[in-house]
Amino acid sequence: MKPVFQPGRNIAMKVPAHEYERTLAFYRETLALKDLTPVDAEGAQTPRFDFGGKVLWLDRVPGISQAELWLEVVTDDLEHAADFLQNHDCVRRNEIEPLPDGFRAFWISSPTNIIHLVSESCTESPPVQ
Template sequence: MKPAFHPGKNIAMKIPTHEYEHTLRFYREILRFEELSARHPDDTPRFRFGDKVLWLDCMPVLSQSEIWLEVLTDDIEQAADYFKASGCQRRDEIEPLPEGMKAFWVSSPSNIIHLVTEGNSN
């Protein structure tokens, strides 16, 4: 049986340091998107993006911006087996995940990073 997949609610924009402040200004002052409250002073800025949440992450090691997407699945173990059988590349080295989080990273053929996490689309 194949696992079910659904779009997640999170979009992460990974932004190089040299473009970060201009990008924040673009979303805050030019587009004037609603900025979501930070839980802690050093939290990543987040903006409402329709029914999604856009995270703006500063990444000193990048030379150009990247978009990372979230995909939800109903069974993380079955999803991992399915991706492996389909020849998709796991990218767990890309960024550490919180301990106990039922999730992993995978790359699409065009090198878009996806966080595959167990959950529902509600």
């Protein structure tokens, strides 16, 4: 039986450092999207915005030359999903970014190299950084 996959709630935009401030101003000021960044949290926070019921995270990434979009997919059975995706030649990319200890998820890339976080539907998503 095929595992169930659904879109997750998170979209991460990985932005080159040299374009970051202009990109942040575009979403914050030009489009004036609702800012979801916690105001009371200590330390640096990744800016995030309401994007039609999804959460758009803007991550500054030194050393990249162009922006990337990373998407979240949730599933009802993580182990079955991992086997299914492997059998369909999906490339695991767990080296791409560490996940928090105990967070049940893994990274894959699509045939066009779009990164996807595959997580359990009952699990709260971590900040994608």
